[in-house]
Amino acid sequence: MKIEVAMLRTGLAQGGSSARRPQAATLPPNGPGLMGRALVVGGTGPTGPPIVAGLLARGHEVTMFHTGRHEVAELPDVPHVHGSPFEAGDIARAVGEGGWDVVVATYGRVRLIADEVANRCAHLVVVGGVPVYQGYVNPGSRFPYGVALPVREDSHPLVAPDEPRFAGYSTGPIRRTEDHVFSLGAKGSFGATYLRYPTVYGPRNPYAWEWNVVRRVLDGRPWLILADGGHGIHSRIAARNAAEAVLLAVDRPAIAAGKAYNVADDDLLTVRQWAQLVARAAGCDLEIRSLPRELPNPGLAVSAFGGQESPTCIVDTSRLREDLGYRDVVSVPDGIAETVEWMLANEPVLRASGTTDPFDYPAEDALVAAYEHALASLAPQAAPFGTGIERMDMVQTAKGRAL
Structure with a gap:
């Protein structure tokens, strides 16, 4: 593949445009750091612009290495090297x-990247993900079912290096990549830091989960199906918050070297x-209809693995907070609003690219009608439990009549 080096300014996000204002870069607690050479592998996704802006604000000389297929308006003017991070x-x-003072690898074939920068890079910061934890992608592989809550970096088991493929996804390579990077770090090839992302949300996210909700608002759809009523809880991370975690690891290489960090927003949502x-940010409240997870339904399309992942996954971010001083730089509502704003500005592109949701509204109507009919038919069998389950007697401890 031809390698191109260019000084680029703007391009359109996935072929669209947005009126969003640029975000200010955060600075380390003690002000800008010393000048250093930084290579960012990737940089055009949801976390790229704030990572690049933050590195520049810290005094780093930044170069980006990515395919060149997407250029975004929010990026500062830095040299771009175009090529395949997978070759x-x-x-x-x-x-x-x-050599490089720091390399931030947000995508690509990380084992090849690590081999290339070994002994020529002081600090390698790699973005990975929570699928490395056993029981997240295949919850039935653990007892009790799913991941332990909260998921801690050192105490929760990781998937095996040869973990079988599940739900169309291979987690074994994620484990092998982490092992390889930390092995090189242990040999002194560089300081190695891994950031384990949960679901990311923000502008330009290639996995546009929020679009499943936003499109229904735009289509005038009055309701949304969620598996099990949407009562599961999953850690998420706003793109700007994820970038903040990366920058904090860059700021404190001596502390972060040799460690993996869970990354997530401060606040949790069902x-x-x-x-x-998401619906309110898009301009309309939607009624929530519930279908069981065991029944194939469009509510499963809001998750990465079609509902086959652990129903709940809450990662413990204590290490990130205590070691690196992490705090959210954008709140959950504001992060969601930024994401939805970008989607509204890029509606034609998102409608063309689609998601795992088929948006088959007649089929949804038929499925919900059949399910509600089936529930009604079960009323006689359920009747004994309507009166047979009573409240346990207990001593009244607050104001009121004591038993």
């Missing part, structure tokens, strides 16, 4: 002959609460 030859040409916030 060894392109990676070698992008890294060049010199899937139902998330959908309600």
Whole structure:
């Protein structure tokens, strides 16, 4: 593949445009850091612009290495190296002959990147994900079912390096990549830091889960199906908050080296609460209809693994807070509003690209009608439990009549 180096200014996000204002870069607690050479692998996704802006604000000389297929208006003017972060030859040409103070790898074939920068980079910061935890993608693989709550970096088991493929997804390579990076770090090739992301939301996210809700608002659809009523809880991270975690790891290499960090927003939402916030940001409240997770339904399309993942996954971010001083830089409602604003500005592109949701409204109507009919038919069998389950007697401890 041809390698191109260019000084680029603006391009359109996924072919669209947005009126969003640029976000200010955050600075480390003690002000800008020392000048250093920083290579960002990726940089055009949801977290890229705030990472690049934050590195520049800290005094780093930044170069981006990505495919060049997407350029975004929010990016500052820095050199771009275009090539494939998945091919060894392109990676070698992008890294060049010199060294780097920090390399931030947000995508690509990380094992190849790590091999190329070994002994030529002081600090390698890699973005991974929570699927490395056993029981997240395949909850039935653990007892008790699913992940332990909250999920802690050192105490929760990771998937096996040869973990079988499940739900169309292979988690074994994620584990092997982490092991490889930390092995090189242990040999002194660089300081290695891994950031384990949960579901990310923000402008330009290629996995546009919020679009499943936003499109229904735009289509005038009055209700939304959620599996099990959307009562599961999953840690999420706003793009700007994820970038903040990356920048804090860059700021404190001596502390962060050799460690993995869970990354998540300070606040937690149920899937139902998330959908309600998204719908309101899009301009309309939607009624929530519930269908069981065991029944294939469009409510499963709001998750990465079609409802086959652990129903609840809450990651513990204590290490990130205590080691690196992490705090959200954008609240959950504001982060969702930014995401929805971008989607509204890029509606034609999102309608063309679609998501895992078929948006088959007649089929939804028929499914819900059949389900409600089936529930009504079960009323006689359910009747004994309507009166047979009584409240346990207990001593009244607040104001009121004591038993």
